[in-house]
Amino acid sequence: MKHDARSPQVISQIREFIMRPTVAAAIADAFVRVFPASSSRANVLKQTALFCGAALLVWLLSLTYGLDLSAGFF
Template sequence: MTALAQAFSRVFLSTSDQFDDLKTIALFCGAGLLVSLPLMLTYGVDLSPGFF
C-alpha cells in the first residue's frame, strides 16, 4: 500500500512535465484495468464459500 501511495504522489506531484494530463488519464485507465481484469476473470465462477 505504501508503494501505491508513493506512486500516486509521484504522478500527481510532478508538475515540470508537459504531459501531466496524459499521465493522469493513463493512471486512471490503469486503475480501471486493475479493477476490471479480476472481475472479468472470475465472471461465471462460483465464488461462494463452498468454493473455498
Template structure:
C-alpha cells in the same frame, strides 16, 4: 468551474494530466479484465 478545481488545473502540466488519465484508464481496463477472468467462478461460502 469551482475555485479548488481551477487551482488543480492551473498547477498540473498537460503532460501530467494526460499521464494521470492514461493511468486511470489502464487501471479501469485492468479491473474489468480481472472481473472477466472471475466470471462464473463460484465464490459462495460453501466453495471454501
C-alpha cells in the same frame, strides 16, 4: 505464551497491511514531484493510468466470470 503455526502468517498479513498504503503513498509522492499539478503531461498520464486501471479491473472481473465465489468456495 503459546505459539501456533499461524504466527508467521499473521505477522506477514499485518506487515502487508501496513506496507501497501506506504508504498502507494511513496509512488504518489514521486509522481507529484516529477509532474507539477498544472502540467498537461500530468493530466494525460493521470487519465492514461485511470484508463489502464479500469481496463485491469474489467479484465480481472472477466476472469472470475462463471466462477463460484460463494462463501462455500473458500
